[in-house]
Amino acid sequence: MPPVNNPTLRQRRLGAELRKLRERAGFTVTQAAAHLGVNQGRVSMVETGRSSLSADRVRAMASAYDCADENLVTALSAMTGRRVRGWWEEYREHLPTALVDLAELEHHSTGLRVALAIHIPALLQTTAHARALFRAVVPPLRQYEIEHRLTHRIKRQGILHRDTPLPYSAIIHESALRMGFGGPAVARGQLGHLLEMSELPNVTIRVVPFGAEHYPSTGQSFDYVQGTVPQLDTVQLDTHHGGCGFLDAEAQLVKYRAVLDHMESCTLSGAVSRDFIHNLVQDL
Structure with a gap:
């Protein structure tokens, strides 16, 4: 997917929360990329809110980071999708x-x-x-x-x-x-x-x-x-x-x-x- 220009606060927050999950799991960006089967740039773009994500991708990342908090994962999944033009x-x-x-x-x-x-x-x-x-x-x-x-x-x-x-x-x-x-x-x-x-x-x-x-x-x-x-x-x-x-x-x-x-x-x-x-x- 093309990078997101000027990500919204909601998109940036989703990326920040995924970064917290990665860091809590003890993964570097390089390790996370290898674990997820993507390049390091993709992980970095996700964590800055500049890459769109599907709910399935969020769940896959949460699973890779051993996040067992289903309520949090569900909430993060709901933050995905295209930019809402409010x-x-x-x-x-x-x-x-x-x-x-x-x-x-x-x-x-x-x-x-x-x-x-x-x-x-x-x-x-x-x-x-x-x-x-x-x-x-x-x-x-x-x-x-x-x-x-x-x-x-x-x-x-x-x-x-x-x-x-x-x-x-x-x-x-x-x-x-x-x-x-x-x-x-x-x-x-x-x-x-x-x-x-x-x-x-x-x-x-x-x-x-x-x-x-x-x-x-x-x-x-x-x-x-x-x-x-x-x-x-x-x-x-x-x-x-x-x-x-x-x-x-x-x-x-x-x-x-x-x-x-x-x-x-x-x-x-x-x-x-x-x-x-x-x-x-x-x-x-």
């Missing part, structure tokens, strides 16, 4: 690759857990609030860049409203709720939107008040994106330059799961969080 592909020429990859990652996820200290979660933002944030970016974005980012963000929110809506849990610090991006009217509308979203059966919003003790955070926002099996989970970190960093090493996933669990222990309950937000609206 709605996010239309933004590849207009937005940083990481933002497009994030939309793809969310689309294929089975659940999202997010934690934010300064900002409202992107999937819970109103159009007016998001526009105010994009206008504050340094260096300034051009108007057409703002519109591209805005429509991309609003389309991402569709996963919370589709036929099978994504389970979504957000931990929001009180400081984020009190930020007045866009002015009082925009802030009031944003808080009201949070209250509406918290009523959805798939959405949980929990507030960390200023008085919380032992809050385990440095202020960095992150998303924990759940895959079909825990090994395929991904942590997405916001960066100061507006991009996205993706982590998927087992030790990193374990750490961030623990951090989220600890954070949740510092939050108000869902019902009390709604009352808390409602009181903030009344104060505006």
Whole structure:
């Protein structure tokens, strides 16, 4: 098969997971190629996501690497096939690759857990609030860049409203709720939107008040994106330059799961969080 140009995040992740299986089996690329009956270049292209694979080929590689985890093998097999052209592909020429990859990652996820200290979660933002944030970016974005980012963000929110809506849990610090991006009217509308979203059966919003003790955070926002099996989970970190960093090493996933669990222990309950937000609206 011809090499895949500009592999998607999903294709790169499949290759990375196959590399992990190879390394866990103690095979070098040369040894793996000999075991599979292919050349070294083919193995390298597979592991960088630049070579298309069939489900049967993935199973053959997993067997060669002595992987006995059937759930993982099934999940990896489901990641094969031709590149899916989702709605996010239309933004590849207009937005940083990481933002497009994030939309793809969310689309294929089975659940999202997010934690934010300064900002409202992107999937819970109103159009007016998001526009105010994009206008504050340094260096300034051009108007057409703002519109591209805005429509991309609003389309991402569709996963919370589709036929099978994504389970979504957000931990929001009180400081984020009190930020007045866009002015009082925009802030009031944003808080009201949070209250509406918290009523959805798939959405949980929990507030960390200023008085919380032992809050385990440095202020960095992150998303924990759940895959079909825990090994395929991904942590997405916001960066100061507006991009996205993706982590998927087992030790990193374990750490961030623990951090989220600890954070949740510092939050108000869902019902009390709604009352808390409602009181903030009344104060505006």
